[in-house]
Each structure stands twice: as C-alpha cells, then as structure tokens.
Amino acid sequence: MMHKNHPYHLVxxxxxxxxxxxxxxxxxxxxxxxxxxxxxxxxxLGLITTIMIMYQWWRDxxxxxxxxxxxxxxxxxxxxxxxxLFIASEVFFFISFFWSFFHSSLSPSIELGMMWPxxxxxxxxxxxxxxxxxxxxxTSGLTVTWAHHSMIENDFKTTYHGLMMTVLLGIYFTLLQAxxxxxxxxxxxxxxxxxxxxxxxxxxxxxxxIGTTFLLVCLMRHLNNxxxxxxxxxxxxxxWYWHFVDVVWLFLxxxxxxxxx
Numbered sequence: 001m002m003h004k005n006h007p008y009h010l011v012x013x014x015x016x017x018x019x020x021x022x023x024x025x026x027x028x029x030x031x032x033x034x035x036x037x038x039x040x041x042x043x044x045l046g047l048i049t050t051i052m053i054m055y056q057w058w059r060d061x062x063x064x065x066x067x068x069x070x071x072x073x074x075x076x077x078x079x080x081x082x083x084x085l086f087i088a089s090e091v092f093f094f095i096s097f098f099w100s101f102f103h104s105s106l107s108p109s110i111e112l113g114m115m116w117p118x119x120x121x122x123x124x125x126x127x128x129x130x131x132x133x134x135x136x137x138x139t140s141g142l143t144v145t146w147a148h149h150s151m152i153e154n155d156f157k158t159t160y161h162g163l164m165m166t167v168l169l170g171i172y173f174t175l176l177q178a179x180x181x182x183x184x185x186x187x188x189x190x191x192x193x194x195x196x197x198x199x200x201x202x203x204x205x206x207x208x209x210i211g212t213t214f215l216l217v218c219l220m221r222h223l224n225n226x227x228x229x230x231x232x233x234x235x236x237x238x239x240w241y242w243h244f245v246d247v248v249w250l251f252l253x254x255x256x257x258x259x260x261x
Contacts, residue, residue, distance in 0.1 A: 007074040009064070016057035023049040058217070065234070066226045076233050083237045087244050090207070094248050097200040098255065104192045105260055112192060116260070121193050122185040123261035129180050130257040133173055134249065137208075140169035141246045144215070144239050151222075154229045163219040166242070170212030177205050197256060204248055211245050214238040 004010075027046030034040040065071035071079070105116045112118045124130060147162025181198075188198040218235045221227060227235055 007072040009070045009072070009075045011064075014057070014060065016053055016060070020050070020053045020057065023053055062221065062226065062234070066221075071231075071233070079233055079237070083240060087240060090244065091248075094200070094203070094251075097196065097203070098251065101196040101200065101256060101260065104196065117193050118191040121191060123193075124180070124184075124257060126253070126257040126261055129176055130253055133176055134253050136169050136173045136176070137246045137249050140166045140173070141243055143169065144242050148235065148239050151227060151232055151235065152229050156222075159222060160219070163215060163222060167212055167216050167219060170208055170215065170242075173208055174205060174212065177201070177208075193260075200252060200256060204245070204252055207245050207248070211238070211242045214241060 023046055025046075026042065027050050030040065030043030030046045034043045104112065108114050108116045108118070117123055143162045143165040147159045147166065150158035150162055186194045186197075188194050215238050218227075218238045221234065
C-alpha cells in the first residue's frame, strides 16, 4: 500500500456496487413478474443474489474498519452523518404514510361513507397484541441502551447479554406481528383503512427485521472481538436505527391502533 498523508478512506475497486444494482433490478423485475404472472422464481433468484452481495459487501467494510484500520476519526464522522441523514430520510418515508392515514381519517370522503373506520372494517383491540408489541419494543430499547453503555465500560459479558436480549425481543415482535396479520379481519384491499394499515405497519415490520439483522451481525462481531469501548460505530449505528424503529412504532400505536380504531 502506498503511504497516504490524509485521513480519508479512498476505497479500492469493488465489484459489489454494480453487482448489487443488477441484483436489485432482478429482484424488482421478479417482484413485478410475481404480481402479474404468479411466478416467483425470478424474485427468489434476485433475493438470493442480493443477500449474497450484501453479505460480501458488508464483510469487506467490516474488514476495512476492524482489521485494516481505514476508518479513521474523519471517516467515522462521515459515517455518522451518513447514518443520521439515512434515518432522517426514513422519518420522511414514514411521514408519507401518516399523512395518508390522517388525510383519510380526519375528513373521510363520501366514498368511505363519511365515517372512520369505514363501515365493515373491524379494527384490532389496541390493548391486546398491539400493546404487548409496544412493551416489547420499549423493553428492547432499554436492553440495547444497556448493551451500549456496557460496551463503553468494557463489560464484554453484559454487552453480550443486552444484545442477545434485544435480538430475541426483535424476533418475538416479528412473530407476534405475523400472527396478528394472519388473524386480521380485513386485508390490504379492504378500503383505505386496510391499505393504510398494512402499508404503515408492514413497512415498520420490515424495518424491525432489518434492525434485528443489524443487531444480530453486531452480536456476532462482538463475539469475535471486533468492537472496543472507543471503536464501535457499527453497533452505535445499529442502536440509533433501533431507537428510530421504537419511536415510529409508538406513533403507529397511538395513531393507527389506538386513536384510529
């Protein structure tokens, strides 16, 4: 390697960006084919290739930051701002769903029968599974914070326990939401309520799965001693993302499950 006199990370040539773009294109074309032709073979192929490329790309990034020492303070600050802007973009993504929900619910049109929820829609009881899911996510927010502070204090074992509990709570939340969807008395095609409900809660569920995977990778890296009390931005970014997921769920619970029902 040539000696460099700057703190920035000039990345090496990598096949993953172009291959990732091609696999994402295959994934989207496969999704459209699945919707229109009821054949999911191309979708499964795109999903498998996308996951493989994601794994190898992030493996390379972990190597650069952990073993090659390329993530200097300046690079880490850039990563922090990148994560902050990404979470901000996700906030606006969910704002669009809340905007749609309140647009329909605060002033129901004549097509909706001028009532909310629309006639024929039986809503979920907000003090059953939705309340349990709220408690699960709030608890997971506490455990991930516990793990983070333990890492700062160089407490390896407590960090492991906190991360493991957070991952298990994330999986438990996903299983409960899947059960809720199976027992739902309405579908995504049932009026504006069904569309708003399943789009908002479904995308939140997808974010929970992504966040759980994020934390699971951090748990594996922690077991392999990739983190220290001063060098653990990968875990910090996962914790930020998980808190974002928690806050979005609180708004979903209050507006859609409780007020909207």
